[in-house]
Amino acid sequence: MTPATGSRERILARIRAAVAVAPEQRIRRAYRTGARMPRETLIELFAERVRDYRAIVHTVAADDVPGTVADALARRGVRRLVVPAGLPGTWLARADAEVERLADDPPLSAAELDRTDGVISACAVAIAETGTIVLDAGPGQGRRALTLVPDYHLCLVRAEQIVPRVPEAVARLDPRRPLTWISGPSATSDIELNRVEGVHGPRTLEVVIITD
Numbered sequence: 001m002t003p004a005t006g007s008r009e010r011i012l013a014r015i016r017a018a019v020a021v022a023p024e025q026r027i028r029r030a031y032r033t034g035a036r037m038p039r040e041t042l043i044e045l046f047a048e049r050v051r052d053y054r055a056i057v058h059t060v061a062a063d064d065v066p067g068t069v070a071d072a073l074a075r076r077g078v079r080r081l082v083v084p085a086g087l088p089g090t091w092l093a094r095a096d097a098e099v100e101r102l103a104d105d106p107p108l109s110a111a112e113l114d115r116t117d118g119v120i121s122a123c124a125v126a127i128a129e130t131g132t133i134v135l136d137a138g139p140g141q142g143r144r145a146l147t148l149v150p151d152y153h154l155c156l157v158r159a160e161q162i163v164p165r166v167p168e169a170v171a172r173l174d175p176r177r178p179l180t181w182i183s184g185p186s187a188t189s190d191i192e193l194n195r196v197e198g199v200h201g202p203r204t205l206e207v208v209i210i211t212d
Helices: 003-019 039-051 062-075 110-114 166-173
Strands: 056-060 080-082 098-103 119-123 126-127 130-135 152-158 178-183 186-187 195-197 205-211
Touching: 039 056, 039 126, 039 205, 056 062, 062 119, 062 152, 062 205, 126 166
Parallel strands: 056 205, 080 098, 080 119, 119 152, 152 205
Antiparallel strands: 126 130, 130 178, 186 195
């Protein structure tokens, strides 16, 4: 046993001895929630916060989704698009026929993902207060690498998936699933606060909020 490990064990032993006879304490958790927010307020707040992160945001009705997706891909010049399994086919119904749709079966390598023009995905839940989107590898989302390696991520969020705050989002999620929390395009800052985008994920995030 090294001196450092010995000190650690002695300290932990003293703590265990001190609390051994203490009565069990029940921790009462009462997280702040916003469950009474109207849906319109949730959508507006979520869109505002996502824009704050420099993401591109569209708020459209379900009938307008195919056109909005097609326009977004055309503006971006996407020709090779990763499409996770389970993505609603109608979302890409009006996409340019020349857009090559890449399935992840067999799994695409990191190099292959890096050579694509982007990825389109659904999500598991979105948080209005923080402008955060959470993916859990469910239908239309795929494994984490699909939305982390390509430089462009087009993500579609249904209105009913938007919750007010983090506690409501956590309540909807299964912690055993691989969760990816996205708050705008990937970005980091050095010690002088010079912002660099695209270091750890997509440089561009485009979000389509479906209102109905």
